[in-house]
Amino acid sequence: MKRVAVIGVGQTTYGLYPERTLKSLFADAAKAAFADVEKGIDPGDIDEAFIGTLSTGGSQLGNFAPLMLESAGMAGVSGRHVENACASSGYAFRDACRAVASGSARIAVAGGIEKMSDLPRERNRSWLGVSGDVEWERLAGTNFPGIYAMMARRHMHEFATTKAQITGVAVKNRDHAVANPKAQFRKSMTLDKALAAPNLAAPFCLADACGITDGASMVILCDFDIARDFTDRPVEVVGSGGGSDYVAIHDRPSITRLPAARKAAREAYEEAGIGPGDIDLAEVHDCFTIAEILAYADLGFCEEAEAGHWVEEGVTRLGGEKPVNVSGGLIGKGHPIGATGTGQIYELANQLRGRADEPSRQVANARYGLAHNVGGSGGSVAVHILKAVE
Amino acid sequence: MKRVAVIGVGQTTYGLYPERTLKSLFADAAKAAFADVEKGIDPGDIDEAFIGTLSTGGSQLGNFAPLMLESAGMAGVSGRHVENACASSGYAFRDACRAVASGSARIAVAGGIEKMSDLPRERNRSWLGVSGDVEWERLAGTNFPGIYAMMARRHMHEFATTKAQITGVAVKNRDHAVANPKAQFRKSMTLDKALAAPNLAAPFCLADACGITDGASMVILCDFDIARDFTDRPVEVVGSGGGSDYVAIHDRPSITRLPAARKAAREAYEEAGIGPGDIDLAEVHDCFTIAEILAYADLGFCEEAEAGHWVEEGVTRLGGEKPVNVSGGLIGKGHPIGATGTGQIYELANQLRGRADEPSRQVANARYGLAHNVGGSGGSVAVHILKAVE
Numbered sequence: 001m002k003r004v005a006v007i008g009v010g011q012t013t014y015g016l017y018p019e020r021t022l023k024s025l026f027a028d029a030a031k032a033a034f035a036d037v038e039k040g041i042d043p044g045d046i047d048e049a050f051i052g053t054l055s056t057g058g059s060q061l062g063n064f065a066p067l068m069l070e071s072a073g074m075a076g077v078s079g080r081h082v083e084n085a086c087a088s089s090g091y092a093f094r095d096a097c098r099a100v101a102s103g104s105a106r107i108a109v110a111g112g113i114e115k116m117s118d119l120p121r122e123r124n125r126s127w128l129g130v131s132g133d134v135e136w137e138r139l140a141g142t143n144f145p146g147i148y149a150m151m152a153r154r155h156m157h158e159f160a161t162t163k164a165q166i167t168g169v170a171v172k173n174r175d176h177a178v179a180n181p182k183a184q185f186r187k188s189m190t191l192d193k194a195l196a197a198p199n200l201a202a203p204f205c206l207a208d209a210c211g212i213t214d215g216a217s218m219v220i221l222c223d224f225d226i227a228r229d230f231t232d233r234p235v236e237v238v239g240s241g242g243g244s245d246y247v248a249i250h251d252r253p254s255i256t257r258l259p260a261a262r263k264a265a266r267e268a269y270e271e272a273g274i275g276p277g278d279i280d281l282a283e284v285h286d287c288f289t290i291a292e293i294l295a296y297a298d299l300g301f302c303e304e305a306e307a308g309h310w311v312e313e314g315v316t317r318l319g320g321e322k323p324v325n326v327s328g329g330l331i332g333k334g335h336p337i338g339a340t341g342t343g344q345i346y347e348l349a350n351q352l353r354g355r356a357d358e359p360s361r362q363v364a365n366a367r368y369g370l371a372h373n374v375g376g377s378g379g380s381v382a383v384h385i386l387k388a389v390e
Numbered sequence: 391m392k393r394v395a396v397i398g399v400g401q402t403t404y405g406l407y408p409e410r411t412l413k414s415l416f417a418d419a420a421k422a423a424f425a426d427v428e429k430g431i432d433p434g435d436i437d438e439a440f441i442g443t444l445s446t447g448g449s450q451l452g453n454f455a456p457l458m459l460e461s462a463g464m465a466g467v468s469g470r471h472v473e474n475a476c477a478s479s480g481y482a483f484r485d486a487c488r489a490v491a492s493g494s495a496r497i498a499v500a501g502g503i504e505k506m507s508d509l510p511r512e513r514n515r516s517w518l519g520v521s522g523d524v525e526w527e528r529l530a531g532t533n534f535p536g537i538y539a540m541m542a543r544r545h546m547h548e549f550a551t552t553k554a555q556i557t558g559v560a561v562k563n564r565d566h567a568v569a570n571p572k573a574q575f576r577k578s579m580t581l582d583k584a585l586a587a588p589n590l591a592a593p594f595c596l597a598d599a600c601g602i603t604d605g606a607s608m609v610i611l612c613d614f615d616i617a618r619d620f621t622d623r624p625v626e627v628v629g630s631g632g633g634s635d636y637v638a639i640h641d642r643p644s645i646t647r648l649p650a651a652r653k654a655a656r657e658a659y660e661e662a663g664i665g666p667g668d669i670d671l672a673e674v675h676d677c678f679t680i681a682e683i684l685a686y687a688d689l690g691f692c693e694e695a696e697a698g699h700w701v702e703e704g705v706t707r708l709g710g711e712k713p714v715n716v717s718g719g720l721i722g723k724g725h726p727i728g729a730t731g732t733g734q735i736y737e738l739a740n741q742l743r744g745r746a747d748e749p750s751r752q753v754a755n756a757r758y759g760l761a762h763n764v765g766g767s768g769g770s771v772a773v774h775i776l777k778a779v780e
Binding site: 079081085131134 | 439481522
C-alpha cells in the first residue's frame, strides 16, 4: 500500500451563482487546484478522477464525470461520478486515495460540485429530502430539518444540552467564516440574534441550518514518493475511514450518535496510528448545529454530555484547545452538497501547510487535521486524517 | 499492489418486474452472490461496497448505496453509489478491485441495478438520452438510437459494412440468449425477420437495439491470497482499464471508434501482460448492434474493415474462433443499465470456472475473458480481463 499525498487544492468561493454553468464552476475549482501545484502539473498527467455530486445539475443524469472532466481540460481521463448524498466528495476523495495507494494511479483528482440555485427554494426543500429514506421518511413528510431536530430534542433530553449551546455552534462558525474569503456567509451573528431567528423545526430556528449554496472544489493527490516533484509542501493522507447505516433513523438504536461516523473515525485513527487527542483541527459536517455537537462525541473528542459545554466554553473556537470548522463549516462557509467533502480537504491542506488565506485564521503549529463528511442523517460517513509534512 | 480474485457472483434473471422493489431486486442478486461462495461467507465480512446505477430508481437520489446495502444484510459497510451511465457497474467493479489491490479492503463487493419498468416506454426514451450531452445532444433532439445510427452509417460508408452484417449481431446474440436461463429475450430471430422489423432510426430497425430491462447483479472480490479460504475456483482479475471522452460525439475526431474504449483496452492488456489474441471469450457492450462491431476493432480483435465480415462468418459465435456475448449480450440477455457491468463479470466468472449454467453454452477451455462496458456513446468505458485459475 503506497503512501498518498495531497499536492494541490482548489475551491470556488461558495455562494449563489444562478448565472454560472456547472461546467464553468467545476473548471474554476480545477484550474485553482492545478495552479496550486507550485512546481507545475499538466491536466494530461492525471490518471484517474472521482467527481462527487448529488443532483448532477438535475439534467446530466448520466456520464456526469466525463462532462466535468472535458470542461476542465481532462477529457480522456478515467473518471466516474461518486454519490453518497452530502458525503459524495468525501467518498470521491476516499476512492482517489485508494486508486493511488493501490499503485494503479500515480496521480488522481477528487472533486465535487453542486449548483443548488438552479432550483427555487421550495424545490430545494423537497429535493434535499431524497437523501433520507424516501419511502419511510420523505414520503411520510419528514425532511432533514425535522430529522435533525429530533436528534437535537433527544440530545437535550438525554444530556441536558441547552438550546443556547446548540445554537452556539452557528455563532462560532459564522464568526469563523468572517475571515474566510471563500465563505458564503461572512457576517457574524450574536447568540441573542441567532436565538431570536424565525422557527425552522423546533428546537431549531433558521440560524441552526446551513443555507442554499453553489460551489465546486477539487484536490490533486499522488504517490507520496513523487510528491516533491510537484511541491515542497505536500500533505500526507494518513487515515481514511468509511461507514454506512440504515438510512431511516427509526432503524437505529440511538439517534444521538451516528454509528457510521464512529466506525469511520475508528478506522481512520487506526490507519493513522493516532487518537482523537492528536487532532489539531477538524472540519466537521455541521449541516445543522446539532450535527457538530454529535460529531464531537462520534469522533472521540469528548463525551456526549460534554459536547454542549464545549461550545459554550469556546473549546472548539479558533484559538481554543480543539478548533473545529475554522473555515466557517457548512453553516458559515456554505454547503454546496457534492463539493463539501473535498472543500473540507481544501481547508485542511491549506492549514497544514501554514497557508490559510488570511493569517488571522491560521491554526498555529497544526500537525494533524481531520475531515468528517456525513451523507444525509448518517446513512454514509467518510472520515479522513491529513498530516503536515516537514 | 495485491492480486485480486472474484470468489462469488450473482445475478437476477433479467426481465420486466414492475411489481418488484429496487431493494428486493438488489437483495436477490446479493443473496445469489453470497450463496455462490462455496465455502461460505458472511455479509458482515464485507469491508467495502460499490453500487452502480444510473437512475437510482428515480426517487432515492441520495444515499442510494446505503439503502441497497441495508436491504442485502450489509448495513454498516462502507459503500458508495458509482455512476457512469451504462458503465456504472463496470466502474463499480474497477473501484472495488482497487480497494482490494490497495490492501485497505480484504473483501469487497461490486454490484449494479436498474429498474426501467418504473417508467412508461415514452419516458424511458427521453430519460435515457440524459447520458448523452444534455445541452448539445439531448436538448437538440438527438437520442441514443440516433447517435448510434450515425455511427453505423459512417461505418457503412467508410468500411463498406452492410446492414445485414450489422443486424447479424442481433441474430447471433439472440441465438446465444436462447440457452441462457438468466436472459430476458430467449427467442431466436432469423436475419430476414430481423431486417424486416419496424424502422427505429435508419439504418437501425427495432432488432438492432436492446430493450427495456429490470435486473441486478453483484460480485464478491477479495485479496487473491485468501481466495481459497472461500472457494476452490477463484477467478483472477488480471487487468483493469478505464477511459473517458467528450460526451457529445461531434467533439470526437472519428465516430467509428471509441477512444475511451481503446485507452481502457490498452491499459487492461498491459496490466494483464497479454494481447487481444489471448482472449478466449468477451462480453462486449452491444447496446446497439453497431456497438459490438465497433468493439471488435476497439479491443484489437480485428481491423475496422474486417468487423462486419466477422459477424457474417460466425467468428464471434459460440463455437467460433472468438466467441463474443455468449450470454446473449445486452440485446439478448438484456440491459438493465446499472447492472450490466457486473452482469458481464457474472458471465465471465462462470465461464472461466467451467460452470456456465447450461453445458451447451460453455466455452471450452476458456482461460482469459474480457468485459467491455460503455457509458452512453463512449463518454466512459471500463475494460476488465479475468483469468481462470487452476
